[in-house]
Amino acid sequence: MHDGENRVSTARANDYIRAEQRRFRRAQSGRAWAIKDLPQFYYLNNFNRFLADIHANCFDLLGQPELAFLTAFDALPQPAQCTYVRMANRRGYVFDKTKFRYDEIDQIDAQWQVLRDHDFVDPIGAALFRDWLSALPKPELTLVLAESVCETLFRKSWKKDRLIDIGHAHIDPDDAHIPDRFVAQGHRDTLQYLLFLYFGKIEDNLQAFTLRDLGLVKLSEIKAAKLRFQTIEEARTAYFYARALHDFKQGTDHDALSLISEVEDWPEPLCEQSARHAGKLLQKLGGWSERRDDTDAALALYDRSDSAHSNERVVRIRWSRDMADDRDWCRTRLEAMIESPASDTEAQFAEDFYARKFHKKRTSATTDLLRSATELFLDEAYRNQPERAALRHYKAQGLDAYRSENVPWRNLFGLLFWSLLHTSDMPRRRVPEILRAGQFYATHKDEIERRLARLDTPHRVLLDLLKTLSLHYGEDNALVHWGSRSLDRIQALVSHAPHGAVATILRQMAQDWRGTKDGFPDLMLIDDGRIRFVEIKTSGDSIRRNQLTRMRQLTAAGFECRIVKVRWAVDPDQPYVVVDVETTGGRPGLHRLTEIGAVKMIGGEVADEFQTLLNPQRSIPPHITRITNITNEMVAGAPLFVEIAEQFRTFMGDAIFAAHNVNFDYGFISAEYEMIDQRFRHPKICTCASMRRLYPGHRSYSLKNLCGDFEIDLKSHHRALCDARAAAALLCLINDKRMSD
Secondary structure, three states: OOOOOOOOOOOOOHHHHHHHHHHHHHHOOOOOOOOOOOOOOHHHHHHHHHHHHHHHHOHHHOOHHHHHHHHHHHHOOHHHHHHHHHHHOOOOOEEEHHHOOOOOOOOHHHHHHHHHHOOOEEOOOHHHHHHHHHHOOHHHHHHHHHHHOOHHHOOOOOOHHHHHHHHHHHOOHHHOOOOOOEEEEOOHHHHHHHHHHHHOOOOOOOHHHHHHHOOOOOOOOOOOHHHHOOOHHHHHHHHHHHHHHHHHHHOOHHHHHHHHHOHHHOOOOOOHHHHHHHHHHHHHHHHHHHHOOOHHHHHHHHHOOOOHHHHHHHHHHHHHOOOHHHHHHHHHHHHHHHHOOOOHHHHHHHHHHHHHHHOOOOOOHHHHHHHOOEEEEEEHHHOOOHHHHHHHHHHHOOOEEEEOOOHHHHHHHHHHOHHHHOOOOOOOOOOOHHHHOOOHHHHHHHHHHHHHHHHHOHHHHHHHHHHHHHHHOOOOOOOOOOOOOHHHHHHHHHHHOOOOHHHHHHHHHHHOHHHHOOOOOOEEEEEOOEEEEEEEEEOOOOOOHHHHHHHHHHHHHOOEEEEEEEEEEOOOOOOEEEEEEEEOOOOEOOEOEEEEEEEEEEOOEEEEEEEEEOOOOOOOOHHHHHHHOOOHHHHHOOOOHHHHHHHHHHHHOOOEEEEOOHHHHHHHHHHHHHHOOOOOOOOEEEHHHHHHHHOOOOOOOOHHHHHHHHOOOOOOOOOHHHHHHHHHHHHHHHHHHHHHO
């Protein structure tokens, strides 16, 4: 199980959360952290605080529907308020009243009438008919279909989503009998708008507040919508496009067709956010239309957007139609894009496409770059972590190597221009509006150039950056990633870059943040005092357009950039640690370790072994004892995991983590480290999956059966060290096969 998978899912119902936290507390009495109790009406307190924040901070962005909602909700009796908030906390908009049972809400049936009288619940009409079908249990849904739809149109065995589509397409909502026990949430759009003002994005329910109280996620206070939108018209337009994008991603083909049919009635974007979302929505709908082979609709949608992606798609579609008029149009359009490109990305596409179509160049710049890449052979156990494997390789060669990508550039940019980007009345959890709107360089040109000039004296600018870092370290910030090596990477970049190169890139970022904020190469290497950037690619990888653009910009600025293609091989000297764990149950984080056994393998030989019982700080269930023969008495005097954590980390070293069904063992080990606020990260290989791939045809790939088939000793099955030794023997078979192939 991967890190974090033991956390409560946002999709779980609120009434499950408190039961879950009680189970966590009982199971983890010795855990380094514990989920705190929530007060009885925590959800109502959260909702009222949310409404108060909206009223205090966004009053000018509220219209008559929102103000009426605030007043009406405040006038409701507390039990009715609780019922509405419980409803708003659930997924969807249609609910079965019989499934609402909460101990703290008295006479809940009476509360539904109160809510109906004040329009906080609605009858289910045609607009919510699909939601009603979704709210039905599958057996009841099939009965509804059997009564209203020809039986040849569906099968009961079909998935529920498909049955819902059938019902929505073939049942007239006006003819459907909807039981009185179903109600719809009232004031849906009003509440969604208020949540949008608070979070800056579309939220389907109030789960984020509960997860914050449980300590499972961080949630900032109101995102200062008043500073993002100058008028209520701007806020409503931004909400329209954010809502439409959300509905498109979550919706059906019917929803997409509805959006396209109403495109003439879309509001004019009035702010940077709505303009960005409008362009993205047009791109999404254009792509959807292309996938349906409706190129005329796609062209009409792309033509409404002036983004680089839309302009590219228009050219490609018209070229593919292979008509003389279209070819002439494409030539003219490409020449105009080359002459006056909207962005570097657009210029790159236009130049490349024009060269291939009109100058008979056979391959694209992307293909040329990939073909010129050098190759690097690495152990295939790192197959899922190619950048980390390459970093390890370069460090072994004695180079100063850093994971770079976008982080050092954003950190340097954010620290160098901190005082210009962040004033006292600006939110720091979002990219500053002046940057997103493309006005930063024009507004502060003289001061930006003065600071860029200081990069010519690295020791002085590093002192300035250190002061800013020390003063603001840890503050919430959308630009700067605070980490233990933040300054190390910046220092390497500033100190070893060619003269003027860093200033050139930062100037481009200041002038066009949206076009230059990402796509930087994976690794930064310092070789004999010279800096080199490396983009890592594996078989089947492609170069994204923004990556190609960034490499061109870096090269033009004076940096050396390369693409390295990783080829997977078997390193005979690669150390492996084959691990097996015994536990009190099957869920990492909830259940605990009782034993660890590990075998270190180098070159196919056993180099060392590790074994210890562990005190799980909870009782071992009898059925687990019957399997492992590990009793509560045996572990009573055993060490806690925290007492052996450093010893096991040292034993692991830089080895690859191997196990039979590796995610189980790795999940438990990493969860134990998480409990003591440490990270555990190693590449991993699964002996079970590898045996299936390399030795097909066995009746079973369990450890016991494979040991029987290959005559491997397994005398104390379900004891950690014995199982680890057996899995190590399988690893030898796996590596022998890999090397022979």
